[in-house]
Structures are given as C-alpha cells and as structure tokens.
Amino acid sequence: MDLSLNEQQELLKRTVADFMVHECPKTVLLELDRHETGAPPELWNRIAALGWVGMLIPQQYGGGGNSLTDTAVVYEELGKGPLPGPYFSSGVLGALTVLEAGSEEQKRQILPNVARGSQILSVAAQEPARKWGPGMVQLTATPQNGTLTLNGTKLFIHDAVAATHLVVAVRTQASQNPAQGISLVVVDKSLPGVSARTLPGFLGWVCEVKFENVRVPASAVLGQAGNGWPAFARAMEKAIPILCSYQVGGCEAVFDMSVEYSRTRIQFAQPIGRFQRVQDHIIHLTNHMDAARWTTYEALWKLDSDRPAASSVHLAKAVSSEGYYQACNYAHEVHAGIGISREYGLTLHTKMSRTLYQCLGDPLYHKRRMADALDL
Amino acid sequence: MNFEVEYTPEQEAFRKEVQSFLKVNVPAGLVTTAAVEAITHEQYLMQRELGRKLGGKGWLFPTYPKEYGGGGLNLDQTIILEEEMDQYGLSLPPYYNSGGNLGAPSILVWGTDGQKRQFLPPIFKGEVRVWQLLTEPGAGSDLASVKTTALRDGDDYVLSGQKIFVGSNHEVDWLWTLAVTDPNAPRHENLSWFMLDASLPGITIQPLDLLTAGGEGGAGSGVKNSVFFDDVRAPASALVGGENNGWKVATTHLELEHGGGGHIGRNRLWERLLHYCMTHELDGRPMTKDQDIRDLLMDIYIDIEIGRLFGVRNYFLTHAKKARSYEGPQSSMWRKSGNLRIAGFIQKILGYLALTTDPAHVVEEGHIELHQRSAIVGLHPGGTVEVQKLIMARRIGIGRTVREEAGRLA
C-alpha cells in the first residue's frame, strides 16, 4: 500500500499551487466572481496552454494523456480558489463524453481543439421540472432529410454561456427504459436558434439554454444514435471524481481560512480557537474534508487501475458534495460577521459549494445509485 | 392551559378597527420584496409614513405606557395588531428600527424621568428611526471589550472610534451606542450608554458589501454599515443609566435581542414553500406527492413548529410577566441553527431552483433564494449560536450552583 502522490504528481501540485498564489490571488478571484463566464479569454488561454484543460485527452488527440489521479491533483488546487470557468465542463466532462460516445473521426475533429482551448464544450442534459437521471431527457430532435431539428429548453447547464459548443442530450426514440433512445448532439452555439444565459442568484455560471428550430446535420450525433446515455454515464463515472477533487480543494481552503482565523481572532482576551465550541466547528469541518478527500482518492485509484468503481464514485460524490456544503457552514460559524463580507472570500466557496452540490446529481441521487451499485 | 388566543367581542371590535385603519392607511404601492437592499427611498418614506400614522394611535409600540406615547394595550390587542399587520406582510414597526425596538425598553428601565420624556415619545410615535451601534471590528461576541471612547469635556462627551455591521440604508435619526467613559476602570465598569443625534458633526456612515442583510416582514435591514465617530460632541444628557453603568443598561437590550421577548405570527417561509410545492410538478406530479419531498417537508415542519412554540412560550412569559431564565437564548439558538438546517432541506427539495433569482425560474419572488443566504447571515446578529449556548449553560446552572439571571425587561 502507498497512499502518497508520486513525484510527478507532487511537482504538478506545487506548480498549480504556485500558479494560483501568483496569478489568482483573492483580488483576481473576486473579479472573476463578477465575470460573465468566470474565465476571461486571456486567463483561459494561458491555462489551456499549460496543458491543464486537455490533461485527460489522449496524446493522439492532442491532449496530455494523463491519469485521472494526475488530473485530480490539478483540480484540487483549482478548487482551493475556487477558480471558476469551464475547465471541468469542457476539459473533463465534455472531453470524456466525446471520448466515450464519439466516432474516431469525431474525436479527431473535436478533441485537439478542446485540449488547445479553442473549442469550449458544455454538456447540456438537465431539463425543467425533472429529477436528475436519464428520464429528464425529453428535448426533441426531429430527423428530416439528413438533418435534426432541436426544439426545447435545457436548464441548469454549467458553463453554457462560456461554451462554444454544446453536447446536447436529446430524445430520439421513446422507450420503456429511459436510458435508451437518447442521442448526444454536438451543437455549435453560434447556430441560429440557440440562446444561452446565465442564471442570477446564489449560484455560479449555471445557465438556461433554449433551442428554437436549431438544425444540425445528422453527423452531429456523437457515435450511434439512441445510445447516448450509456456513453454519457461512462463519462460521468470518470468525471465525477475530478469534480469531487475540486470540492476537496474547496474544503481545504475553508479549513485553512478557519484554522488561521481561530489563531488570530481575539475575543475575551484569547484566540477564539481556545473555545471548545469553535474547536468543534473546525473538527467537524476537518472530518468532512478528510471524508471527501479519501472517498475521492479511492475512487480515482479504482478507476485508474481498472477496478470496478461505480459504488466508490457515488460514495465520493455524495460525501464530497455534502462535505463541501457543510464545511462552508462550519467556516461561517467560525468567522461570524467578517465571513459574510464579500471581500473576505469565504462566500465564493459558499456559493460554489451550493452550486456543485447539485452538479451531476445531488447526494440523494448518488446514495440511491450507490445502493444499486452495491446490489442491495 | 389554553394555546388559543381567544377574542372577546370588544377585541373583535378592536380587530375591525385595526382592519379598517390599515385598509385606509397601508399605501397601495407598499411592497414587501425579497430584495430589501434595493428598497427605494420612496418605498422607505411610505414605510415611515405608515409608521407615523400607527404611532399616532399608539399602535407602533402598542404595549408601552400611554404617558410616553405608547399604546398602553394588552397582550391580546397586541397580537391582533401583529396579526393584522402580518396580513400585509408587515411587521411592527414596518421598517428596520432595531434601535427603537431595543433602545426604548432600555430607556424605560434605566432612563431618568426627563430622558424618558425626551426620548420615548418620538420613538413610540414613529417620528424617529433609531439604530443600535454595538459591534466593533475588535469587539463582537466580546462586546464588553469595545474600544470607542466617550471622554468627558465640560458639559459634553467626545466620542471617537469605529462601529461595524450596524444599521440599515436610507436615513437614520438617532443612534445609540456603548463607549468607554473610564479607560482605567475594570471591565464591565468602564462603559456608558449614549443616545445620539445622528446628525452630529463627525459621524460617517459607510455601507458594507455583505452576502445579504435581508430578512422577513419588510423590516430586514437591507444594508449594514461601518460607522465612524471622529471627535463627536454629545451633550451629557445623552448618557443614559449613569456614568460607567452602561453594561447594566446593555443587559436589558441584549436580553431582548437574545429572543427573550418572544414571537408570534405565521411562518411565511413555510407558507411560501408549501405554496410552491403544491402548485408545481416534478416528473409529472405535484411536488407534494413525491415521497422524498414529503419527508423533507416534514423535517422542515418539525423544525418550524418547535421554533414557533418556543417563541409563543417566550411571548407568553414576557407579556404575562412570568419568570424567565434560559428561554430567550434557547429560542434564538433554535431559530438560528434551525434556519440553516431548513436551508439545507430546501435545497434538497428544490435543487438549483432554491438558488436562482432568474425571473423565469425564481421561486416565490426570490424569498426562497434570499433565505438560502440569510440563513447563513442570520447566524450572527444578536449573538452567535455559541454565545446563545453559553448563556443557556449559565442560566440552566450547568456546572454551577448559582444560576445567572435573565436580563431585566420593563
């Protein structure tokens, strides 16, 4: 057994951490928080040039061909910001979806651009008034003379405004089994009839996307029509632990803030960290952080070593989502007044923790799926 | 025992009187919005106007003595007033006035006859709005360690220092504060309590950018500020309760702020949530018929009912002048931590919908999204959850035979 990162991973971790300290200090993060996509082109291009967007894309398609664990090392550091932007949506979920679902030609066409950052993907699956899962995909794509016409609304799509291309889950056949009859269609966002806007509120870079008579060639369907969901499910299984590692990074950041504050904030002539009630908050926070960390690392290891990983992936997502959410709550209790001041930086995490709690299925969904994966 | 408020024919007549008064005097354009920070000045002036009209009848501070401009009304009449205001989504007063709500009872207990005559009628009649200025950058939970000084100079006190997380937006007439009057005296014996005219030279108000400072009932503060005192000269008559006796004065308003006064009224958050779930569908059926959602709704209901009963109990204890001990901080603690739990349950029910204010998807005009933020922010004002626990422990007598007593209310 060896639970440590290897040398290259340690080096990578330090490189990304350095980048974050120098290029994305709190002042920059507060600006990004007000930015429409969270990723101004200049920053996006620099990070893509560093190879951190295309890490999971195999070398023959212009990516780094890294393992999931390598990639998670990077996302954990980005999560500490938290650095917003379509890094995960495009470089992880989008790229993996194309890899799992696309034909050889489609992979050759799309993935090098994704790795380079010149194409930005966002997978659009969820729809209004539906629970997460294949049953939510109802958007219609009508075939006609070698084209498909899309009509309908996708809701709560991460980074759709930032994206240049959407991978849209559409229902091409009605079926008893909701996971059948779904196709994944690559839609150029500049096509007439496509509109995306960011939803305001206590959430970040989550969008509504509308399709009004959007016509794409039949060749825009990734791989085989009707077989989209199983491919997307395989992509999610690999992508989710990367999202979890981002949440782990978030936990670590609010942990650091809270421990530091407990040492420096003086009330009743002593550091507040001397009060057992404050200690309790940070101890609960620590437990959430470590639970998120180790469930995530084990899921990554299982996937990287080709072991069956389904229950571990669901475990990691349920635990990390709840963990990041609760870690932020505890951090707020520790900080009291100063923590709700936007310029302090804690609320960037609080907002992110709420947003990611829902992303790719909430904890309740993953607990259900975990029970299935455990054959209960 | 009787949990029901029963109304005599006289009281029902009073309700009619209140109803017809509000029908005439609540302006049509007075809205209660989730975006309290965005309340326009015009809206604010309407709230104040209504406040003055209520004050003119003694209904703004209904239980307070008539001789100072209060209503001299009893518990049942007050309940009627609050219920009828609540029909319009308003509370008493219909705007943020923490300094009046908490300052007036403190003056009633600790002020001289002259001070009562000077300060109370304008508050009770709604002529002034008042903010409380306690917290400082270095003094939150440890309020007794405030550093703002008020040093005697002839017939005046000269104040310097900084307060934080205080007040609201739009205007303010009076401010009250705690400041050090004897820098050499021991803790708790060095402070005095001042009621200040907000227009005194040397007072600067600077708004803060917070996650929110909103709340329910149209009385959420909307905005919090830093307030700076730069050599502010106040007359000696502004000092209430005796020099270096400020900590004792503070026990009265701290007791009230810790929930000792109690609360009655409907829970609008619950009503809104239920309304949404009954009128919207998930996977093709009403949300309230989904078993997961039913479970979560009942978790919320339990939390709210316990909180309601704690509030009703405290309201009864206060107005029936019964002995109280840990009940105030208990109710406050329950409300604070309960709201955070409830926010979690609500996100489980509504998902992303709980988080957005987008006009096309917003739930209940933004009140649900606001609650997601105010549940976090609300943990801190008036003493954190930990501070409530601390006070409960002292008053229950955990580990000590001498129990601390509850603060004195009028």
Ligand SMILES: Cc1cc2nc3c(=O)[nH]c(=O)nc-3n(C[C@H](O)[C@H](O)[C@H](O)COP(=O)(O)OP(=O)(O)OC[C@H]3O[C@@H](n4cnc5c(N)ncnc54)[C@H](O)[C@@H]3O)c2cc1C
């Ligand atoms: C929305 C809002 C409105 C407010 N309105 C007003 C207002 O109108 N007027 C005003 O004067 N103030 C106001 N405040 C300030 C509020 O009263 C303080 O934020 C609060 O008392 C906590 O102080 P603090 O923020 O300095 O936290 P701190 O006191 O620094 O607390 C930090 C942490 O230490 C813990 N802690 C401190 N002491 C102890 C102890 N002895 N035992 C165990 N744990 C301890 C706290 O619980 C917390 O977890 C408002 C605050 C907010 C957020």
